[in-house]
Amino acid sequence: MLPQHPHDEETPRIREMSIDDLPEVFHIGEELFTAEYSQSLYRTWDEYEITTLFNSDNELCIVAEHEERILGFALGTTVKKHGSPWKYGYLVWLGVRRDLQKMHVGERLFKELKRRFKEQGVRMIIIDTSADNKPAIKFFQKHGFDNIQEHVYMTLNLSKRSKKKPVKKP
Structure with a gap:
């Protein structure tokens, strides 16, 4: 059982993600970020997404673990906009096992990622989520x-057959 108070000795440890963590992090994400979760999300949970972030910004890919079990993860990156002196932190994914979501694991992951962003000179953190994801x-x-700014994302499913109107002949 995990401790209820963040100051207990057995509080989950936050550390940089290692290559050996990739399968377990991917599995947790698969359970959280299902097709139902992100039906029209412009980015989807897949191996490419994790490995790209891990390879480009591994110090911003962190996990929470307790007794060698990964409880959650945060995956981030930094962005510099052309013409802007600011450096932005982008929290791309934050996931915690469903059964542990009330135990402040996400909060600890976020605070550590925020600290790392500051260390890298980030001046603003950006996140995005579905407009109906009230808990997030x-x-x-x-x-x-x-x-809060809402964005519109539209999709066109090319796998559906279009219903062509019959052409009337004279």
Whole structure:
């Protein structure tokens, strides 16, 4: 059983993700970020997404573990916009095993990632989530995020057959 208080001796350890963690992190993400979760999300949970982040910004890919079991993860990267002096931190994925989501694991992961972003000179952190993902919105608002902006993403399913109108002959 995990401790209820963040100051207990057995608090999960936050550390940089290693290559050996990739399969377990992927599995946790598969359980959380299903097709139902992100039906029209412009990015999807897959091996390529994790390995790309791990290979480009591994110090911003962290896990929470307790007794050698990964409890959750945060995957981030930094972005510099052309013409802007600012460096942005982008929290791409934050996931915690479903049975542990009330135990402050996500909060500890976020705080550590925020510390690492600051260390790298980041001035603003950006996240995105579905407009109807109320728990995520509440979580990030609790941590000081504001300026909610909704984006419109549209899809065109090319695998569906289009119904062509019959052409009338004269």
